[in-house]
Amino acid sequence: GKMPPYTSYHAQRTYPMPDEPFCTELNAEQRALKEKEKGSWTQLSHAEKVALYRLQFHETFAEMNRRSNEWKTVMGCVFFFFGFTALLIWWQRVYVFPEKPITLTDEWKAQQLQRILDMKGNPVQGLASRWDYEKKEWKK
Template identity: 40%
Template structure:
């Protein structure tokens, strides 16, 4: 519901009739020019590699930009490099190389992951030392050997179990 209300408020704020998009003359969004469909048909600007042409120009038209746009309609060889860059920056915020460049965000993710992992290891060690009781005597190796010897002496499961694999005459495993 909030998404619908926000969309409705934005569309009312822009006040661009639907028919103006289909007309031959370009519509204005505020004081920016509507130049394409964009990625969702709404008058917004987003740098995205999958939709390289945003719906509106990045910057509003200023007198300097208007002069350059008129000059742009002529021969492009008469434009200087600075004028071409100014025209590009008026239409786009960043170049493809700029908005696809790595941001280094992975370093923070790895750092937080390692911090949380080390914190959880400290919690585990604290629990092991102060919360959990000691291991029972039956888990010590000498007690396990004694328990195994007792199971063999009692001939536990002599058909296909532990006692069936013990040679009682030679006192070793078969």
């Protein structure tokens, strides 16, 4: 049977018994099954009982309570945006941002440290206080 459009059928876990059956427009086979339903249920097969249930209800409780697969879509979108963001950051570093200044190179930093030590900068508590000027190495 096919569910007619604009029906008032509404079933959910909190209200599992809707006022109307799921299928109201029945074909000849389904009408014959509904007539057979009026007799003894011991004469009905399991498949016929399931078919009658499906005429009355859209889902079983197990189907209503099963978990959704929406989390896969959410996680896929999250990873897609992480990847897109990483590509955007890489593109900016390669094509947008200027080169790093020379003052951030290791050679420059080593020369700057040597200059501070040569000038004996902050000899009481700073870098110069931790440098041994006679052995030319850091104090232990």
